Amino acid sequence: MLTLLDQLDQGTLWRSPGGIHPPQEKSLSNTTAIARLALAQQYLVPVPQVGESCTLSVKVGDRVLKGTPLTQGTSLQHLPVHAPTSGTVIAIEPRPSNHASALPVNTCVIAADGQDSWCPLQPSDPAELSQQQILDKVRSAGIAGLGGAAFPSHIKLNPVSEIELVIINGVECEPYITSDDRLMREHSDDILAGIAIIHKLVQPQRIVIAIEDNKPEAAEAMTQAIGRSQLPVGSTRVTVIPTKYPSGGEKQLIQIITGKEVPAGAIPAQLGVLVHNVGTAYAIQAAVLQGQPLVERVVTVTGQSIGRPGNYWVPIGTPVTHLLEASGSTAFAGQKIIVGGPMMGHALPQTQVPVLKGTNCILAPGAAELATEVEEKACIRCGECAQACPAQLLPQQLFWHAKAEEYDKAAGFNLKDCIECGCCSYVCPSDIPLVEYYRVAKSALRQAAEDKLQAERAKQRFEARLQRLEEEKLAREAKAKEAAERRKASMSPKDKDAVAAAMARIQAKKAATETAAVSPDAQATEAAGGNKSAAVAAAVARAKAKKAQQAQTDSPAAVRTEVQTEVQTEVQPAAADDKQAKIAAAVARAKAKKAQQAQADSPAAVQTEVQAEVQTRVQTEVQPAAADDKQAKIAAAVARAKAKKAQQAQADNPAAVQIEAPTEVQTRVQTEVQPAAADDKQARIAAAVARAKAKKAQQAQTDNPAAMRTEVQNEVQTEVQPAAADDKQARIAAAVAKAKAKKAASAAKQDKE
Amino acid sequence: MAFKIASSPHVSRNLHTATVMQRVILCLLPGLVVQCVFFGWGTLIQVMLAIAVALGSEAAVMKLRRRNPAAALGDNSAMLTAVLLGVAIPPLAPWWLIVIGTVFAIVIVKQLYGGLGHNLFNPAMAAYVLLLISYPVQMTSWVAPSTVAQQAPDLLASLQAIFGSLASSELKLYSLGIDGVSMATPLDTLKTDLALGLTSSESLSKPIFDGSTGVGWFWVNLAYLAGGLVLLKLKAIRWQISTGILVALFVCASVGWMLGPDNHASPLLHLFSGATMLAAFFIATDPVTAATSNRGRFLFGALIGMLVYFIRTFGGYPDAFAFAVLLANLCAPFIDYYVRPRTYGHRAGS
Incomplete structure (x- = not known):
């Protein structure tokens, strides 16, 4: 019987159920090196970008340098945002957000001065820093998960339980995105330096860098970089996994690498596993070694509507419009502009919105590139969705119940375990937008839970009030009684008679x-x-x-x-x-x-x-x-x-x-x-x-x-x-x-x- | 500039219902051809007639329901139902039989339940059962296989027979074997013989058998098996239902044969007679009326296989797929409710 570590060392892979093989379009953008675009005139940095409860540390009219923190906060969740370039804060006001709704969020608008000059940076050597100092550096650099979820990294890097295995996610299973691919090819040593910092922080027994087999160059580069790194020999390896969407999903990747499943409602740390994106490793390295806050990331700009598709270092806060223009877009009104990949990305109603920390791809497809709008047809119960579902759900049952608005029944079919990967919609022969139905059902369930919670709170408040009123009444009565007795005691017998007589008179009357x-x-x-x-x-x-x-x-x-x-x-x-x-x-x-x-x-x-x-x-x-x-x-x-x-x-x-x-x-x-x-x-x-x-x-x-x-x-x-x-x-x-x-x-x- | 908003995913596999149905119909063709080789043009005429009636009634109902008839006809599901019913009924059955069956299948069994995707029963099989119960004589008069028949019907004779301009005495000729004995289907023959007290090996020595399986029927089944394997390869169907049927039928038949080889049909005869392969790959795999999860589908198939064996062996009908499929259709929602895959991150049973 081999232990898990032995199997990890051998590169044993487990089967992840379901999944699909959408046509690969990576070659559109992965053939050229990561480039830089001209600076935009304005940058839009939404202020409470990740985390909550923070205060602005700049005001309108302030001059900022590249890397100047724009917010400060004390809560654990808080992640500061930084000025992506040098310039002047010209407005702090609600602007459309990078979301399918484009709902306005508070945004710090910075007019670039074109010099792009850094604020003073503090390079350091991780060997001389304590764990807490490293965590503080990571936090003050504003590093969030760059794979897309944008969860604050300093929280993940400070787990409460022991971590056996760290998986560095270089899978990148979305069919268009190549930002991690290019980053691994060009900056493998820097990523390894970041991994070394992660190793120092969480002390895992093994680190596995998982890369899909459609990125052989990246896998090769990373394998060589391991040899050059200072990581303990045998602690880190590259594991190449078969190309299948959505292998890059955290839960799926853990299943493929370890054969274990993250229990429903739990986090991977409970299995002793931690997953970080390669981009995050790179950013950690930049923050700790060079003292650079997270102000730019690699974004894949691709699609047949893009004149020069490829990967670019893009300052966080760059308007998508600028990105499209600078990369020679021929996007036309009425087409889709997708943030993220074609499987899970969201379409933008307008492009005057910023690139965020989790934005890994801007996809501007050509007229006939992606699926055309088709009418939803009757479900024939073919069950292909269930074959494709990586979470082993019954998407068709979920669909029936979601469509009938029987959300409690949908919840009974484990709706909340749906990761919205889109495999079911992809394979559906009747073109049913299944994921959309699930999103509606999920938000209805969330709303219902919220309402229930509020009703419960209101009830508690009401009961507390009743109790308080009752107590106050009793207290008042006791006080009055006491006062009456005091008065009685102080009264002379004659007074008493007079009072009694008066009372008798009133009664008689x-x-x-x-x-x-x-x-x-x-x-x-x-x-x-x-x-x-x-x-x-x-x-x-x-x-x-x-x-x-x-x-x-x-x-x-x-x-x-x-x-x-x-x-x-x-x-x-x-x-x-x-x-x-x-x-x-x-x-x-x-x-x-x-x-x-x-x-x-x-x-x-x-x-x-x-x-x-x-x-x-x-x-x-x-x-x-x-x-x-x-x-x-x-x-x-x-x-x-x-x-x-x-x-x-x-x-x-x-x-x-x-x-x-x-x-x-x-x-x-x-x-x-x-x-x-x-x-x-x-x-x-x-x-x-x-x-x-x-x-x-x-x-x-x-x-x-x-x-x-x-x-x-x-x-x-x-x-x-x-x-x-x-x-x-x-x-x-x-x-x-x-x-x-x-x-x-x-x-x-x-x-x- | 305003852009288009849509929910993810933004890509989809270009495999639509119509294509799936079309593939199933195409994979039926080898079996249809072999059937025509052994039983004459009748089957082809029945299929053509059924398709015409099916498309007509589907369009009429869609019109009545104020839906777009073109969309319904375009999904090829009515055509598939028609082809399945066409190959299932006797080749020289009178024309009105297939008309009644097809109209019933499309209008009553499918459209009155809400159309494609909503019917509880397999339309072709429900229609087959209706015809079998209502017109037992016509539904059990099979043509003798051409290789052992006294007289094989040509195209003209088939047309005449189907459209009723052939004398019944002439019609009877086509069901006679070389020895002048009326030929039922192999399963029917065996059932009758066993009831008469013959042993199965005695029955198998009759000219309708080639020693172990029925003449012609073996090849028909083989052709449907080939078509079914292509479907599996194309992933138009999944393996669970077909495998469930064949495994259950094989196991039941083997047990029965081992216990009493003289009065039971061999597993080979069960697997390659009657509608076994047609039903296992083309009929029971109708996703609308089957169970949906993988395990549920295997159970669904196994249930059909067992029912077929028991009805064939102990029931009153020589073949049983129509009944077995309908009974399993009834159980499908039940199976779906209790047989669910274990969701990622959940323990078994939760």
Whole structure:
């Protein structure tokens, strides 16, 4: 069993799945040496180019030299940008960005003075520098990954875990780009010097320079340079890998060289692997050895629309327009100008945008050079996309779900592992822009995740606020209590009396006004001595109460009703020695019943319940006084029957409990009134009235689905009547009541039907 | 100067659906030629008729759907369906048979499901099953191979037979062997003989067999195999489905043959009879109705191979590819759901 190091030394290659072989167009640009173009008049350096939170260190009108830092920042992510040439800062304002959207970003515009003079540089010998000093140099030189991703190099060069293997990526698998190829051919020794610095920093066991087999000259140059370098013998080798796109992708290259896969959501350092581009190695060397910040890079300018295709040293910030003009472009409006290669590059809507640190190629294809715009056709599920996918995804399934906007399902097919290499779109026989669908789906998923996060934060904020308010309230109350106690303690007994008297006065006043408002009926009942007048007064009172209740049914403030009934019931005990008083009580109860009915429709059923309880308590208090033994027994029997019925009803309909409670009370009122009043004519009349009202109530309730209650009520009524049966009139009354109950029942039936 | 914006990649392989379909049709030609050699002009006439009907109905449906008929006809998929159905039905079957089948395949099975890429079933096979169940007599009357036939139909006779101006007695002549016995397909003959209590070696001694495989059918299958290998080479199809079918069929047939050589057909007969090679390389590989992942495709193929063996051996039909393919079509979404490749950087099963 060979160890990984043995296999690395033997140059063992592993298979990377998928991939494609697009036509190679490298010879268009790799035959000439890297050249320099004339200086542009203006350079556009976007300020927060890589990393965040930085401040400008220049202002409009400042004169800068080549290499003068334009920004400074303290965060770890921050990478300074430098003036690419000497000149004057003429504006710092939003300018179109080097992006498919061309969205404006803050840009430092430098007018070149044509002298291109460097700021003072500090060459150094890495052997004399500590690791931290080297890292600082790399950072202050603003070095970012030059392969395209432009990740700050000083972070990658300072890994937290041990690095076994450093891969120097010279694969350059995009079919048009040759900047790394030319750099390796012409500057192999400088790249090796950069690699030596990387070796010093991360101390890997092996360094593998990976180059595709379509660049034999570069591989040869690098192999020879290794022999000349100061790197430990046997630590570094060139491994030539077969040409296949996208072998230059970091994950794919690691798979080819080591056979390992970077776990999903992790970084290569977790495997003990670090990948750097050859261009980055070159830039590290320039920064450490010569003290040069990253102000220029090699850019491939190619395509059939370019008069002199080739590789050029291009200052960062050079407008693409200048690059095209200087290389003899014949690009026409409406064609594509691509930044990067044809597989992964983005098209520019306009060319007044700068070359960035990650810009390795400007491609201006001829009219018939690249794929023409074609209509998307139906997917025939041929699965060629899955064959080509280097991430082993099922692009076709992703496509179905992305197209149907079922983004969660697309995520279930590991959409986030898509590296957007474009192999699936390349092979698709139906010309479906698969990668575009995935980009849309990915951004939708990102957006959804962002929204979710924000909602979660808002919820936390809201809850925190509620808690804070609650705490503040409690604190306030405690403080008030404390203050009151302090005041009390400091008050003299006399003061206390005065306060108590004042409080009593206020309460009395309140009570008086309330009674005046609601109790005319009670007062009338009390005042009326004779039977007749009492009945009249009761009728008047009923009418008034009815009106008041009607008004109240509209208002949700059921509390007032409660007050009213309480007042009423309070009045009654006083009159309880009199028969009339009983009548009045019956009337009042009937009214209360009505009020309850009205309230039954309102959701505040709890209140109704409370009220009913109050009422019954009053009644039971009144009754014992009035009832002799027999009647009491009957009442008890009735009550039992009711309780039974109520239980039954409740068993069937647990939700009805609340509404039922008042009804029960109501029926009790009726039945109790009857025996008590049975010896008196008027009492009987009152009973009849009460029954009539009960009937009405039932009718009203028939609209209610809980018809069981009506039944209970009916039965109760009929049960009660025998008690009154010693009297003829009572029998008549009973018959009438029965007839009414019957009517009510039939009405209820009809309503139901 | 404003430039054009487009999403990457900006290049694409110049291999379009129409080209793929065209290649499949071209690779069918050797098999078609051999079929004509052994069974007369009938097959060619059926194919031509099917193509005409298929293109006509495809255009009509596209017109009804207010789509561009030229685009649909240009993808060659209707033509491929027509050719597959044309070579699958008996050479001298009456004209209306292929017309009904083709219209059903294009209009019902393909377009009513949403057109190319959306059909659940293989159109040619669904149509074949419809015809087989609805017109069993016409669908099982094969012509005797010309080398052993009493009388081989020429072009005129084929046309007359197909378009119904030939007396049925004359028509019957073409299905007679040298010995004057009516000749069914080799698989049908073997099935009937085994049911009659003959051993397979006794059955194989009949003139329709050349000792181990059916006369003519062996060469037909060989021609389709050759065409299929070219398709593989062109990467118009991938190897998983075809291999799955052939391996499963071979394994099942071998097991059966080893257990009972007297009442089972040999693996060779299974592989080179009936529609085996045609189905393995041209029919089951229809990507629209097959599974999509590599492993899923192999399973899909293996399922077809097993179903074919079991229907041929234990079922009521001598050949079974149409049924097997349709049943596997039904399983394709299921296979796709459960058989997924392991994504880069993920552990198996996640």
